[in-house]
Amino acid sequence: MERVARRDRRLATGRRVGLAGLVALGLAVTATYAGQGWLIARVIAEVLAGRTDVVLAGAGIVALQGARAGLIRGRERLAATLGGRIKDDVRGRLLDRLFSLGPGYTTGVRTGRLQSTMVDGVEALEPYFVAFLPQLVSSLLGVVVLTAYVWWLDPVVGVTVAACALLVAVAPRISKRLMSGPMERWWAAYRGVYADTLDVLQGMVTLKGINAHRRRGAQLGEQSAAFARDSSRLVAASAGYEVVVGLAAGAGTALAVGVGALRTASGALDVVTLLIILLLSRECFRPLTDLGKAFHAASPGLAAAEGIFALLEERRPTPDNGSPAERLNNPPRVRLEGVTFAYQAGHAPALNDVTFTAEAGATTALVGRSGAGKSTVVALLLRFADPQHGTLTVDGRDVRTLPLADLRALVSVVSQDTYLFHGTVRDNLLLAAPGASQDDLEAAARAAAAHTFISALPEGYDTMIGERGARLSGGERQRIAIARALLKDAPILVLDEATSAIDSANEAAIQTALSTGSPPTAPPWSSRTGSPPCATPTMSSCSTTGGSPNRGHRAS
Numbered sequence: 348m349e350r351v352a353r354r355d356r357r358l359a360t361g362r363r364v365g366l367a368g369l370v371a372l373g374l375a376v377t378a379t380y381a382g383q384g385w386l387i388a389r390v391i392a393e394v395l396a397g398r399t400d401v402v403l404a405g406a407g408i409v410a411l412q413g414a415r416a417g418l419i420r421g422r423e424r425l426a427a428t429l430g431g432r433i434k435d436d437v438r439g440r441l442l443d444r445l446f447s448l449g450p451g452y453t454t455g456v457r458t459g460r461l462q463s464t465m466v467d468g469v470e471a472l473e474p475y476f477v478a479f480l481p482q483l484v485s486s487l488l489g490v491v492v493l494t495a496y497v498w499w500l501d502p503v504v505g506v507t508v509a510a511c512a513l514l515v516a517v518a519p520r521i522s523k524r525l526m527s528g529p530m531e532r533w534w535a536a537y538r539g540v541y542a543d544t545l546d547v548l549q550g551m552v553t554l555k556g557i558n559a560h561r562r563r564g565a566q567l568g569e570q571s572a573a574f575a576r577d578s579s580r581l582v583a584a585s586a587g588y589e590v591v592v593g594l595a596a597g598a599g600t601a602l603a604v605g606v607g608a609l610r611t612a613s614g615a616l617d618v619v620t621l622l623i624i625l626l627l628s629r630e631c632f633r634p635l636t637d638l639g640k641a642f643h644a645a646s647p648g649l650a651a652a653e654g655i656f657a658l659l660e661e662r663r664p665t666p667d668n669g670s671p672a673e674r675l676n677n678p679p680r681v682r683l684e685g686v687t688f689a690y691q692a693g694h695a696p697a698l699n700d701v702t703f704t705a706e707a708g709a710t711t712a713l714v715g716r717s718g719a720g721k722s723t724v725v726a727l728l729l730r731f732a733d734p735q736h737g738t739l740t741v742d743g744r745d746v747r748t749l750p751l752a753d754l755r756a757l758v759s760v761v762s763q764d765t766y767l768f769h770g771t772v773r774d775n776l777l778l779a780a781p782g783a784s785q786d787d788l789e790a791a792a793r794a795a796a797a798h799t800f801i802s803a804l805p806e807g808y809d810t811m812i813g814e815r816g817a818r819l820s821g822g823e824r825q826r827i828a829i830a831r832a833l834l835k836d837a838p839i840l841v842l843d844e845a846t847s848a849i850d851s852a853n854e855a856a857i858q859t860a861l862s863t864g865s866p867p868t869a870p871p872w873s874s875r876t877g878s879p880p881c882a883t884p885t886m887s888s889c890s891t892t893g894g895s896p897n898r899g900h901r902a903s
């Protein structure tokens with residue numbers, strides 16, 4: 348918790364005024380309780396003294412209760428608004444971080460784990476920020492003020508209350524030590540279950556196909572049971588904290604009243620003051636018992652925060668400190684020179700001393716066996732990672748010296764793992780060129796041999812294609828992906844086994860369109876750049892069954 352408290356300011360940047368407002372409202376609520384206690388003591392004292400003029404005090408009690416109801420409502424509304432904004436900020440920052448880390452990071456972690464951090468982890472932060480943190484500050488301030496007042500009434504009772512309040516104030520530190528283990532185990536188990544469930548859902552067809560669904564389901568069931576055990580331990584640990592705080596508060600009140608009674612018996616205190624002490628001691632500890640409850644609600648957020656900080660503090664694999672190129676030829680020349688790259692230090696390199704040139708305006712084919720490193724070349728060109736040795740240049744300029752956004756704007760990639768997003772065909776195409784007209788879309792789709800089948804879909808370009816384009820065939824998905832890449836109108840087009848699922852007739856039509864630049868309708872890029880696709884350096888890769896041309900391969 349200390350770690351979170353130290354870093355939480357970064358997560359709630361720009362929301363400090365709102366948090367201060369919550370603290371102020373918390374203090375005001377405490378003040379109404381204290382005022383009410385004080386008035387009740389006065390009323391009792393008046394009645395005991397045989398006086399009946401208690402109307403004003405009674406009205407004051409009612410007014411304080413009304414004010415408290417309003418303050419609590421205001422606090423809840425502010426907490427809900429603020430909580431929503433903090434979550435929104437944190438999700439935005441996490442997403443920015445993920446985009447800047449790129450596939451070099453995301454391929455190394457499980458999607459389900461990331462998703463649980465981004466969705467549930469951030470959600471769990473809300474009680475920490477809008478309930479626990481303001482409660483912590485207002486509780487401590489409230490207790491200091493009330494204890495000072497009790498001290499002023501009677502220093503002996505004041506010392507007793509202060510000692511007990513101090514005990515309760517350090518309880519969060521002690522509980523942090525006790526709870527960090529269960530908290531970490533719970534969150535790890537939660538993310539594991541989340542990731543495996545997602546895995547099973549995504550691989551449902553495969554699991555059914557190989558008749559492994561029951562076995563996998565049973566494994567998931569065991570994992571789920573272990574998670575349930577971890578959840579119970581976490582709840583027990585945080586409930587333990589609540590009990591400790593409650594006991595300390597109860598004991599503190601009893602002790603203060605006991606000491607007060609002794610002082611009254613010895614004549615050091617009058618009955619009215621004893622009554623005030625009786626009611627105020629209870630109010631002294633009320634914020635601290637509220638704090639116990641808030642801690643209980645915030646504990647999942649404390650666990651989740653670790654994953655959030657870990658992601659925010661992750662270092663990007665390729666620094667983005669290049670300066671824009673004054674002018675690059677369109678299309679530019681791409682060259683790899685002595686490039687060696689291993690995904691992990693100490694492991695065999697995926698590329699070993701590779702040198703070749705993809706000439707401007709020409710098609711360069713990378714041919715090699717499966718696993719030879721063709722896709723790795725693409726990853727280095729996009730700077731998802733940097734080579735350990737050698738250079739990769741675009742028009743003679745080392746890619747590391749270009750801003751990442753400028754470099755990636757130069758390249759349009761269709762990879763073997765086509766990804767289509769949930770939405771319509773149009774939505775997917777427009778992702779690459781938000782301003783494209785229907786004519787632009789159709790021209791690109793024709794060049795990708797996709798227009799005919801898209802037109803035959805129930806709602807043409809406005810047909811929903813399902814998650815990952817699930818309602819299309821593999822070849823249809825690839826053709827939409829090619830059309831999308833063409834719409835990006837980048838000077839370098841990379842086809843990484845982009846036509847592996849496309850039948851030979853359509854593949855030939857695509858190749859003709861790309862190499863002649865004359866699809867049935869003039870493509871949009873010709874009007875914008877004056878360069879038909881045949882003038883772009885096109886890099887395409889395909890696998891062979893033998894050989895490893897990229898091992899010491901020279902092609903230029």
Ligand SMILES: Nc1ncnc2c1ncn2[C@@H]1O[C@H](COP(=O)(O)OP(=O)(O)OP(=O)(O)O)[C@@H](O)[C@H]1O
Nearest residue numbers: 454690697715716717718719720721722723724890
């Ligand atoms: N993210 C990664 N982490 C670690 N190793 C990787 C990663 N991606 C690829 N590799 C390894 O790098 C090598 C080259 O992989 P790459 O995907 O570049 O081959 P490829 O030639 O494109 O293969 P294919 O034709 O089968 O697509 C392989 O041995 C592969 O196991």
